[in-house]
Amino acid sequence: MARRLTRGFFGRSVHEVAPELIGATLLFNGVGGRIVELEAYHHTDPAAHSYRGPTERNAIMFGPAGYAYVYRSYGIHWCLNFVCEPKGSASAVLIRALEPTVGLAVMRRRRGAPGDRLLCSGPGRLCQALGITHRQNGFALDEPPFELLARTGDVEVATGPRIGITKAAELPWRYGEKGSRFLSKPFPLPAKL
């Protein structure tokens, strides 16, 4: 059975944590799936919410690693982040897509019954499918209702530019499972030699 990830797992560089999370299983109240896509946001990164210092919204990013940072996107959607790095470094990974594996019927109902490929393929979509809102901001990731399980097999990890940002858009800080059909967008093909 897969190893349970505890908060110590997250207390390292976002660029160490991010690729290790690809293929890990995220459950919320027993519903969820395999993480197939995420993005890293470091506090020195102009695209990060924490870049300009603490605010009421991003306060949890300035606390210890291993907690959920949930924010409202475009006034409509919720997006889930895992706080990483030593306390105060205000860095996190944005969970962008899951391959749904547990609780398919519940997720379909919450999402208005789209095809399974669209259930959790996007940061707003996966929060809707799992039932995550601002109420979960600050929740510990290694305690119920959250559960995180390390991946069991090998995974091929792809990297590329992040999605939907204008600042620091060139940084290749998006990580995903190569070839997964549950990505929010495909990764650009590697440059030809």
Next chain:
DNA sequence: TGCCCGATTAACT
């Protein structure tokens, strides 16, 4: 205070 923009999505043409 007011205005613009954003780590998005679905429903349009």
Next chain:
DNA sequence: GTTAATCGGGCAA
């Protein structure tokens, strides 16, 4: 391809 939904943060005045 475009656009509306809708709200917190940043910055100018």
